Amino acid sequence: MEKQPYIVGVGALNIDIMGRSRRPLVQEDSNPGTIKVSVGGATHNACENASRLGANVTLITTIGDDYFGQIAEAACREAGINTEHFITFAGQFSSTYMSVHNNNGEMNIAVSDMSILQNMTIAHLHERDEVLRGAAAIVLDTGLPEEIINCLLREYGADVPIFVDSVSTTYAEKLIDNLQGVYTLKPNLLEAEIISGMKITDFADLEKAAGILVSKGAQRVFISLGRQGVYYRDAEGNSRYRCCKPMEQIANATGAGDSFMGTLLYAHVNGFSFEETLQAAMCVSMLTIQSDATINPQMSEQLLKENLHLAEEDLSVSPSALKL
Numbered sequence: 001m002e003k004q005p006y007i008v009g010v011g012a013l014n015i016d017i018m019g020r021s022r023r024p025l026v027q028e029d030s031n032p033g034t035i036k037v038s039v040g041g042a043t044h045n046a047c048e049n050a051s052r053l054g055a056n057v058t059l060i061t062t063i064g065d066d067y068f069g070q071i072a073e074a075a076c077r078e079a080g081i082n083t084e085h086f087i088t089f090a091g092q093f094s095s096t097y098m099s100v101h102n103n104n105g106e107m108n109i110a111v112s113d114m115s116i117l118q119n120m121t122i123a124h125l126h127e128r129d130e131v132l133r134g135a136a137a138i139v140l141d142t143g144l145p146e147e148i149i150n151c152l153l154r155e156y157g158a159d160v161p162i163f164v165d166s167v168s169t170t171y172a173e174k175l176i177d178n179l180q181g182v183y184t185l186k187p188n189l190l191e192a193e194i195i196s197g198m199k200i201t202d203f204a205d206l207e208k209a210a211g212i213l214v215s216k217g218a219q220r221v222f223i224s225l226g227r228q229g230v231y232y233r234d235a236e237g238n239s240r241y242r243c244c245k246p247m248e249q250i251a252n253a254t255g256a257g258d259s260f261m262g263t264l265l266y267a268h269v270n271g272f273s274f275e276e277t278l279q280a281a282m283c284v285s286m287l288t289i290q291s292d293a294t295i296n297p298q299m300s301e302q303l304l305k306e307n308l309h310l311a312e313e314d315l316s317v318s319p320s321a322l323k324l
Contacts, residue, residue: 005269006269011042015094019035023103041143043059045261047059055266089116117143138161139164163265165258211233229243244313263277286307
């Protein structure tokens with residue numbers, strides 16, 4: 001019996017703790033409000049979205065032998081993610097992000113402790129060489145140690161399609177001279193500026209920057225433009241700008257990028273064309289921002305198929321008129 005193709009994620013798995021005050025925050029005092037605990041991390045979020053869409057997903061990440069590690073591992077299993085390759089460090093705290101928000105939802109302050117991810121070593125990857133080499137795709141985020149990113153691209157990039165989320169402008173700097181071996185790169189506009197080394201202010205700049213990213217080694221580039229859509233470029237000379245019609249209601253835009261990446265993975269293992277991939281990824285992003293949660297708990301392949309109309313293209317938008 002032929003094995004089902006599978007995806008391997010290598011990267012962040014966090015416990016996210018968010019507190020929101022019921023009234024304007026009073027500094028240096030206890031503020032009544034609500035506290036929510038969820039599981040996050042860029043690679044985890046992409047993997048869970050892909051899993052909910054029906055893909056077979058394994059996650060390689062780091063956790064401590066603490067309560068948060070138990071919560072995170074259990075949540076992954078519940079979402080259908082294979083956790084047998086988790087790396088557990090005794091006596092260490094699992095990756096945690098804690099934020100405090102005002103009553104209007106704006107973040108006042110946050111503290112992150114994601115240092116445990118820096119304990120991942122090349123030896124850990126080599127111990128999992130067979131599962132990495134057998135993957136239909138590998139997805140990683142740039143929060144990983146630079147030597148881990150380099151190892152994955154150098155040792156696996158020639159044989160396994162590698163999907164990279166540049167995550168932030170700070171982490172994106174790790175990719176400036178390091179795109180050889182990248183099959184799919186998903187930066188936002190600011191991250192694309194950092195990696196390409198140029199300012200992007202209009203559509204001509206966008207095309208040029210995407211061309212630079214491809215010339216540096218990325219086989220495919222999806223540049224997220226937020227509400228203004230997505231620009232696609234690949235090494236075969238295909239390019240496409242796509243923007244959807246505005247949505248009436250947005251509940252939470254936080255997880256849109258991770259759901260987009262998760263759908264890129266799902267589309268890859270299902271053999272979608274780049275046009276089909278764009279439509280599916282934009283649809284899942286729109287379904288995600290309609291949910292209060294970072295990952296829409298109702299997400300499924302059936303939900304995607306039933307709502308592809310949400311990603312109907314807005315033909316009234318002229319790429320040449322874009323101001324970025």
